[in-house]
Amino acid sequence: MSFTKLDQLGHKLEALEHALAILGADEATHMAVGGGEKRAEAMAALAGMHHRQATAPEIADWIEAAEGETLSEEQQTALREFRRQYTNMTCLPTEFVERQTTARMRCEQLWRDLRAKNDWAGFLPALEGVIALVREEAAMRAEALGLAPYDALMEQYDPGHRAADITPVLSELKTFLKGFVPEALAVQEERLAKTPLRPLSGVYAIERQRELGLAMMAAVGFDLTHGSLSVSHHPFCGGVPSDVRITTRYKTTEFLSSLMGVLHETGHAMYEQNLPKQWSHWPLGKARGMAMHESQSLFVEKQLGRNPAFWDWALPLVEQHLGESWSKADILPHVHLVKPGLIRVDADEVTYPLHVILRFELEQDLVSGKLNAVDLPEAWDAKMRDYLGLSTIDTPQDGPMQDVHWPGGAFGYFPSYTLGAMMAAQQWAALEKQHPAVNDDVAKGRFDAVTDWRRQNIWSQASRFSTPEIMERATGEKLNAAYFTSHLKERYGA
Amino acid sequence: MSFTKLDQLGHKLEALEHALAILGADEATHMAVGGGEKRAEAMAALAGMHHRQATAPEIADWIEAAEGETLSEEQQTALREFRRQYTNMTCLPTEFVERQTTARMRCEQLWRDLRAKNDWAGFLPALEGVIALVREEAAMRAEALGLAPYDALMEQYDPGHRAADITPVLSELKTFLKGFVPEALAVQEERLAKTPLRPLSGVYAIERQRELGLAMMAAVGFDLTHGSLSVSHHPFCGGVPSDVRITTRYKTTEFLSSLMGVLHETGHAMYEQNLPKQWSHWPLGKARGMAMHESQSLFVEKQLGRNPAFWDWALPLVEQHLGESWSKADILPHVHLVKPGLIRVDADEVTYPLHVILRFELEQDLVSGKLNAVDLPEAWDAKMRDYLGLSTIDTPQDGPMQDVHWPGGAFGYFPSYTLGAMMAAQQWAALEKQHPAVNDDVAKGRFDAVTDWRRQNIWSQASRFSTPEIMERATGEKLNAAYFTSHLKERYGA
Ligand SMILES: [Zn+2]
Ligand SMILES: [Zn+2]
Numbered sequence: 001m002s003f004t005k006l007d008q009l010g011h012k013l014e015a016l017e018h019a020l021a022i023l024g025a026d027e028a029t030h031m032a033v034g035g036g037e038k039r040a041e042a043m044a045a046l047a048g049m050h051h052r053q054a055t056a057p058e059i060a061d062w063i064e065a066a067e068g069e070t071l072s073e074e075q076q077t078a079l080r081e082f083r084r085q086y087t088n089m090t091c092l093p094t095e096f097v098e099r100q101t102t103a104r105m106r107c108e109q110l111w112r113d114l115r116a117k118n119d120w121a122g123f124l125p126a127l128e129g130v131i132a133l134v135r136e137e138a139a140m141r142a143e144a145l146g147l148a149p150y151d152a153l154m155e156q157y158d159p160g161h162r163a164a165d166i167t168p169v170l171s172e173l174k175t176f177l178k179g180f181v182p183e184a185l186a187v188q189e190e191r192l193a194k195t196p197l198r199p200l201s202g203v204y205a206i207e208r209q210r211e212l213g214l215a216m217m218a219a220v221g222f223d224l225t226h227g228s229l230s231v232s233h234h235p236f237c238g239g240v241p242s243d244v245r246i247t248t249r250y251k252t253t254e255f256l257s258s259l260m261g262v263l264h265e266t267g268h269a270m271y272e273q274n275l276p277k278q279w280s281h282w283p284l285g286k287a288r289g290m291a292m293h294e295s296q297s298l299f300v301e302k303q304l305g306r307n308p309a310f311w312d313w314a315l316p317l318v319e320q321h322l323g324e325s326w327s328k329a330d331i332l333p334h335v336h337l338v339k340p341g342l343i344r345v346d347a348d349e350v351t352y353p354l355h356v357i358l359r360f361e362l363e364q365d366l367v368s369g370k371l372n373a374v375d376l377p378e379a380w381d382a383k384m385r386d387y388l389g390l391s392t393i394d395t396p397q398d399g400p401m402q403d404v405h406w407p408g409g410a411f412g413y414f415p416s417y418t419l420g421a422m423m424a425a426q427q428w429a430a431l432e433k434q435h436p437a438v439n440d441d442v443a444k445g446r447f448d449a450v451t452d453w454r455r456q457n458i459w460s461q462a463s464r465f466s467t468p469e470i471m472e473r474a475t476g477e478k479l480n481a482a483y484f485t486s487h488l489k490e491r492y493g494a
Numbered sequence: 495m496s497f498t499k500l501d502q503l504g505h506k507l508e509a510l511e512h513a514l515a516i517l518g519a520d521e522a523t524h525m526a527v528g529g530g531e532k533r534a535e536a537m538a539a540l541a542g543m544h545h546r547q548a549t550a551p552e553i554a555d556w557i558e559a560a561e562g563e564t565l566s567e568e569q570q571t572a573l574r575e576f577r578r579q580y581t582n583m584t585c586l587p588t589e590f591v592e593r594q595t596t597a598r599m600r601c602e603q604l605w606r607d608l609r610a611k612n613d614w615a616g617f618l619p620a621l622e623g624v625i626a627l628v629r630e631e632a633a634m635r636a637e638a639l640g641l642a643p644y645d646a647l648m649e650q651y652d653p654g655h656r657a658a659d660i661t662p663v664l665s666e667l668k669t670f671l672k673g674f675v676p677e678a679l680a681v682q683e684e685r686l687a688k689t690p691l692r693p694l695s696g697v698y699a700i701e702r703q704r705e706l707g708l709a710m711m712a713a714v715g716f717d718l719t720h721g722s723l724s725v726s727h728h729p730f731c732g733g734v735p736s737d738v739r740i741t742t743r744y745k746t747t748e749f750l751s752s753l754m755g756v757l758h759e760t761g762h763a764m765y766e767q768n769l770p771k772q773w774s775h776w777p778l779g780k781a782r783g784m785a786m787h788e789s790q791s792l793f794v795e796k797q798l799g800r801n802p803a804f805w806d807w808a809l810p811l812v813e814q815h816l817g818e819s820w821s822k823a824d825i826l827p828h829v830h831l832v833k834p835g836l837i838r839v840d841a842d843e844v845t846y847p848l849h850v851i852l853r854f855e856l857e858q859d860l861v862s863g864k865l866n867a868v869d870l871p872e873a874w875d876a877k878m879r880d881y882l883g884l885s886t887i888d889t890p891q892d893g894p895m896q897d898v899h900w901p902g903g904a905f906g907y908f909p910s911y912t913l914g915a916m917m918a919a920q921q922w923a924a925l926e927k928q929h930p931a932v933n934d935d936v937a938k939g940r941f942d943a944v945t946d947w948r949r950q951n952i953w954s955q956a957s958r959f960s961t962p963e964i965m966e967r968a969t970g971e972k973l974n975a976a977y978f979t980s981h982l983k984e985r986y987g988a
Binding site for chain 1: 505506508509510512513516517520523524525526527528529531532533535536537538539540543717718719720721722724734735736737738774
């Protein structure tokens with residue numbers, strides 16, 4: 001039976017993915033500093049084995065044959081995702097992938113070096129090379145998938161979202177935010193004029209912060225028997241569903257940013273931990289995509305962790321671990337601080353979407369050829385001044401050289417961040433409709449109803465449906481900006 | 495060129511071995527408790543890929559063809575080790591290996607359960623099954639290698655050692671120890687009557703003990719940029735040469751046993767760290783075998799760490815980290831404590847070889863059929879009373895159920911421990927002949943000459959020669975018991 005062959009292949013691929021995931025997490029946390037070269041060699045060889053096994057020509061025959069077999073509904077769905085994975089992995093010729101990998105690696109290395117030096121001119125030719133290849137890639141993926149070129153790129157990260165569907169939603173959000181950011185800033189200024197920000201500074205031992213983080217992770221539902229918290233330079237969520245590795249970094253002078261980061265990664269981790277175990281070796285059993293993943297992390301960070309009700313429960317826990325006593329009036333202005341800036345990853349939840357929309361607009365034009373890399377600094381600066389009133393014309397390092405995504409060839413990825421934020425708000429609203437007392441629960445540190453809703457509507461679905469389908473089934477309506485803008489108005493508005 | 499095919503195969507196998515080694519070390523140190531099942535699945539699948547790739551039938555053709563190619567001397571030696579690995583891995587039929595794996599796993603599981611219950615009768619049938627299979631295995635390996643059955647088993651762990659060669663050496667040592675153990679005990683009793691043992695008890699924070707261990711590791715030559723120290727239930731040396739993972743476990747009431755364990759694993763680690771890097775993907779580049787490996791760990795633990803001169807340098811370091819001040823007169827009676835006991839892994843360096851010789855004698859008879867498992871408790875007890883004056887007749891859990899080796903099917907492994915102890919003493923003597931002031935160096939914490947000798951004579955040789963050949967080249971004579979017995983007489987004698 002051909003489906004059985006796919007099933008067996010799934011087990012082999014899962015083992016290699018397990019090794020790659022743990023080796024990757026280990027590299028960032030526990031590896032000896034001199035172990036990198038051999039680790040890179042080993043991971044490249046394992047990734048090569050995975051790619052060869054996942055793209056073997058006979059798989060096309062197995063898929064085709066399996067489509068003629070009598071399969072359960074579950075197997076049929078699994079088969080659809082086997083096909084999706086196979087098509088996405090095989091639609092580019094090997095020769096092209098090798099050329100592209102070389103160009104991306106070279107551009108990323110240059111980026112690491114030249115961003116620090118604010119050297120746009122030196123970086124430009126490498127970025128132009130990557131963009132030329134991404135245009136070729138988009139055309140080939142479009143052909144294979146029957147999608148528009150930019151949609152075909154997005155499809156890798158976020159199955160089912162189409163520019164034609166998300167553009168109106170993001171446009172509406174942009175229009176809202178261009179008016180709302182000044183409003184939120186005015187509200188904040190007025191409040192801070194009355195009650196100045198009380199600093200949260202102090203000396204917080206790393207071990208204490210770690211214990212606090214672990215206590216919050218456990219409380220919101222992270223399964224500590226199937227995951228752990230470590231330290232790394234860049235926080236991430238990695239590992240495997242049976243052993244999810246999340247990381248943070250600590251400053252001894254400040255605890256809030258690390259703690260919010262821990263909650264964010266906890267959201268990613270809970271998605272992985274609660275995927276259906278019986279499908280773990282099938283593409284069907286994987287998390288749906290980057291937007292859905294980000295909706296899960298942002299849900300825990302923003303809908304829970306930055307929710308005022310959360311701090312009713314959290315403040316005593318913070319005091320217990322850090323030995324300092326703050327009121328909600330002390331801490332919420334920090335938790336909700338709005339500060340327009342140049343850097344996306346440092347942005348608050350009000351201004352963050354404008355960073356993403358800027359990139360979404362520019363990268364569509366880069367892929368279509370309407371915009372060329374040489375014109376990026378001006379285009380970026382124009383939008384930045386328009387959306388946030390800030391200029392990057394003299395600091396390309398904080399403009400188009402800011403992120404690793406483009407040098408790394410990841411076009412079509414950026415929308416996921418803000419789609420995730422809107423999805424999280426819409427999920428919260430659907431949950432609140434079903435459990436009107438959810439804020440009371442949160443204020444008492446009771447997250448069971450929240451977890452049940454998320455397990456039933458998101459996690460258990462894995463890749464059964466496309467991202468928009470899962471959203472519509474979970475919330476009863478198509479993704480829209482209304483819940484997110486309401487959320488912002490309630491939290492930051494006049 | 496066929497040699498090139500073997501070379502490329504070596505790179506693939508190295509990547510899988512890298513993954514298995516890091517996943518194995520991770521499992522014992524950083525894995526979440528619930529991650530074991532999926533980890534076992536992944537590792538079994540990766541081990542299966544490794545085995546299939548390493549035993550593919552076409553490799554036999556490549557080896558044969560390569561033997562007709564014009565190769566450098568280095569390539570010829572590499573080819574010899576490719577053949578040795580291939581022969582050792584393919585001389586058992588797959589059907590047999592599967593049957594044996596099942597029997598071993600079942601017997602190991604039973605052992606874990608029944609040893610705690612002292613239930614020999616319940617354990618016996620499983621052990622009989624394993625022994626029946628090991629007799630079959632020995633016959634097949636003997637046939638393939640042209641060796642005697644027991645030698646063919648030893649060959650897996652310790653290439654080149656033959657029972658006919660090591661038996662006289664171990665017999666001489668046994669004769670010596672049967673007289674020497676009582677002498678050493680009398681000397682110790684007399685000394686302790688004069689100066690009672692001063693307890694080293696106190697409260698030693700784990701972090702302090704860890705820092706002390708790291709300081710000693712670095713001082714004796716462990717490269718901390720290519721390895722690390724963690725905690726695990728059973729101490730081990732794992733990982734890969736570019737990133738060697740050693741572990742220990744701590745008691746807060748006592749520091750010496752953990753510290754000696756760290757030095758032991760440091761010895762294993764330094765061998766791995768200093769293997770020739772250009773051969774890392776060939777069997778030739780691997781450590782020679784278990785006896786040689788144990789000689790390296792025992793060298794650091796016994797020749798260095800339990801050397802009185804070592805404590806001239808080490809005591810101030812201990813004081814600096816643990817804040818307590820002892821004299822050599824306080825600490826050496828602990829470092830050199832002799833105490834006959836039932837348990838091999840707890841034994842001191844004087845009585846340890848008798849535990850090994852007992853097993854070496856019994857397992858030869860088990861393999862040949864002269865002895866059957868049913869008669870083991872009596873046979874074990876008789877030797878235990880003869881060698882150490884202790885009885886295990888009522889406690890099989892501390893007799894033939896003591897070790898995991900036999901339930902796990904590892905016959906021919908035990909001699910490595912004591913061969914390693916003798917090899918370490920003989921290496922030290924050869925080094926001392928070349929550097930008569932080596933004890934002065936050690937007393938000053940200078941280990942350069944020691945490290946240089948070991949690198950040149952042992953580590954850089956990897957698997958270029960058999961174990962006895964490496965020893966003879968390094969020390970100028972065949973392995974013999976004289977250096978080890980001198981070492982014991984000097985340290986423990988009247
Ligand atoms: Zn995230
Ligand atoms: Zn050892």
